[in-house]
Amino acid sequence: MRVMTTIQKGLLTAFMVMIGLVLLFPIMITFTNSLMAGQELRINYGVIGKLTDVTSTGAETFINLKWLPDKVTLEQYGELLVHSPYYLLLFWNSVGLVVPIIIGQTVVAALAAYAFAKLKFRGRDSLFLVYLLTMLMPFQVTLVPNYIMADKLGLLHTSGAVILPGVFAAFGVFMLRQFMLHIPYAYIEAAKIDGAGHLRTFLTVILPMVKPGLAALVILLFVDNWNMVEQPLIFIDNPMKQPLSVFLSRLSGEWDTVFAASMLYMSPMVLLFLYAETYFIEGVQLSGIKG
């Protein structure tokens, strides 16, 4: 690589920072506007959704995009947490869908990944290919059969219709297999010589070695499922049982709470990501490159 001068480095850095700011813009503006009073937001953004070009005084109407509030206030958060009990209820619904999926899929996938990565059985590679292919399909292609299946199992209109397919999704198997492929067979053989069965080997040798993989999987599953929209829309018809994601999209125009609601909804993800970024990046990279 050519050596760069300090000026070149500085210019390139400035360019990259600008792109970074563009990418961060929606997050930052959500944050600053969540500290704005509803009244101020209504004045600034009230024209959204109206098909008018000019005001009564003849001036052109546009929203007044504002970075910083005139007065910093926690009014929106207060309104949301104190006066909108359903917000917390729906937040709790999201948690209630995501946590069982994460725990379930991690356990089920770790077991299966061991079989795919370290044991030999007839049809292994073809079965794995089938797992992989389902990972690539959009949710809608199995809408009807899934609906019928949920109906037959008595899961329809319960959170089980969303949780169970989530638990058995192929992604976790795929990712943990990638991590386990790296474990040398010598470890397994050593355990075998010590008289350990497969279960002991799995619990005491394999699992401790794929801890980073488990952490990465938990984060990726959290991100993906916290974002869930389609499944609850179809399978849970009671609006009070749906997760926040579905509800939030209907909030535009509710200036007293909308930015605080968005902020609270994204903050668990953002904080978790900043806390465990290394695992997240390693998980993403390992699912793609090495193996």
Added chain:
Amino acid sequence: MMKKWGIFRAPIGLTRWMRRDAAAAWLFLAPSAAGFATFYLIPYVMGLMYSFMSSTTGGRFAGLANYRELLASSSFRKAAYNTFYFSAVSVPLMLALSLGLALLLNRPIYLRKWLRTSYVLPLVVPVASVIIIWQMMFDWNGALNYVLSWSGIKRVDWMKTDAARNVILAVYLWKNVGYNVILFLAGLQQIPKDYYETAQIEGAGRFRQFFGITLVYLTTTTFFVVIMSIINSFKVFRETYLMAGDYPHASIYMLQHYMNNMFVSLDIQKLTAAAALMVCGIMIIVLGLFRLEYRYRQFME
């Protein structure tokens, strides 16, 4: 030599005692396989069967009637065209953009770690949280039209004209570019540095180095990025749906909208036929890419 992507590669060093352990393998696999069969495998097979039946309950075998009806439907053709068009435009654009950013981020610039973090952050932001921001940007009275008005450009009704395609494209790039950047970065970091040094000594210019070393060594990564970008281009349905509802402007009416709406109107025959066609389409593209990658790798070696 180039590292294999390795999804289909059998683990190395299998010893004989393992072969006797097929029973153990199935025990480990049992919970996953049972659930996977119930919620994925059997539904796919059922869906395929329904697509040839006149009705889901007690229907007769209808041959290709459902497919004929589906292909005659103009809203299906529109949706299929839009979905294909969006992927065909967005994936190459995404590839170029994320590779460019990864190359720049791989230079010894300042704040690298911070920059990487800020590029990836959009990926973890839930779609629903930023819908309000997109509305503020792309509304008739929104920020983008305001900026355009400075230079005297007439307002565009972003969500209700063909321009909606560009909005969805921007949202897609915003959300997914960081993901591909970190994939490319990992690929770039696996290229041995001395290859460039040797090339430089031999007098290879910047472009020769880029095409002769960088791109060649990024082949496997690129294939993976392409596949993931195609999948993610389908996922942009979430944004489209949350921004524009069941019936968005015709230019962004995707196959997923079509399937959702067929579901709501209980037109199960068309839905299952459309689903079967989409699965086939994705399988052809993905398996084709795998084959292409395999050929290319053999050719390189």
